[in-house]
Amino acid sequence: MKLGIYFDITKEMVDRCSEITGLPAEVRPDHPTEIELIQKDFLLGPETKLIQTITAGVDHVKITEIPKNVTFCSNADAFSDPVAEHAFALILSHIRKLCTFDSMTKNGTWKKLPVSSLKHKTLGILGYGGIGRSCARLGKAFGMKIIAFTRTPGDGTNVDRFVNKPDEIFRESDVVIIGLPLTKETRGYVGSELLSVFRGDIIVNVARSDIVDKTSMLEFLKKNPEKEYLSDVWWGEPRIDGKIPENAVLTPHVAGLSPD
């Protein structure tokens, strides 16, 4: 179990966590903004019938260790709205060159550079769960055409067309948002094959790093300096091994955060 603090953690805070919970606690060595409450097993009482994780993804849970008579629930869709908002923050900030302009004007330079717009562009959504639906709603409001790939179409409000194969998403979209869960089927799903047919400009990952094959993506970014990877996740996070390519924009797994 972990407790996110997101500012400097003092020894008093760690001790207080331990006192309150009765569990040994420590600052996570690789996540210095989080306190971990150390426990070997799930805290199962004799009457436990359900375990609920607060996260949407469940790739961090050893599901085989949960007894068969206990129902295990993810928290899918709980973070869809802030995640979609974050995806559009990444896209808009990039196409309107906000970081470049902010740094230029703060250095005293007023210089217009070409900017882009979402209107009439095609947004391809890979995986159409809660995040996908929220992204479709926002994309529609910005005047985009929405296509989506999913194995279970269901409600298609705001979707112009469901496509049958993931490569159609990459062939037809200006912007692709990855909103798949990480499972053994989706690990490395976005690899050289899909990337080689991508005709658009921007790939956004607000899901899990390992849905994208690292080697293929780094090669793709090197070969296509004009295309961008906007991602809230990174392989091996929170460690960043090697230099982040100039045509990647990265946020530290904060898409799901919101004050609500």
Added chain:
Amino acid sequence: MKLGIYFDITKEMVDRCSEITGLPAEVRPDHPTEIELIQKDFLLGPETKLIQTITAGVDHVKITEIPKNVTFCSNADAFSDPVAEHAFALILSHIRKLCTFDSMTKNGTWKKLPVSSLKHKTLGILGYGGIGRSCARLGKAFGMKIIAFTRTPGDGTNVDRFVNKPDEIFRESDVVIIGLPLTKETRGYVGSELLSVFRGDIIVNVARSDIVDKTSMLEFLKKNPEKEYLSDVWWGEPRIDGKIPENAVLTPHVAGLSPD
């Protein structure tokens, strides 16, 4: 008349402009990305009935010099969608701390910082023309409550409530977007009185710099380091006199630009 180029202008380009138009041309000394075609008067033919400016604002046109029998039209609403998109790019980029994260991660640091979200926040729109309507539509898609101030309400799609006085906008909003035209009535309109009642966090200006009183705004930003002025315009642009406050984010009058 001017011609925006937005990349380095060569002498050949200037000469070619002059050849094509038959007018003397020069690079504007204060706008080095624009060529100006120099002419004293409007190019009026004996049958001219209408003059159309390509800009939404008309504060740069000497309207008294246009003969009475010639109709003069602004281009209001032509840029509403890209301008609203730019306003939300400024807001989202700021609340999700994208420039900070991009610079931190590129320097090898993975550190979560608190971020904010638009959902359930109140968006106050000052001036409800084309830009106001586009902003209301986007705000609604992000789950915001929309209030607006205008002298001529008209169509209120996406507006939860029209307010009667501009200070209600500043009292009740988390985010204020200024979408007024610059006229003699609106020059300095957002001054110390309105700023002193502002309870929210963010003021966005995608209209004209002089709608906001410079002295009052700079004082407001100094006194309230946690509040932000996100602006596409600056007093005396393209010159930037003095240091831009840290709690201002500035883009060089590019909100209306789009490839369409």
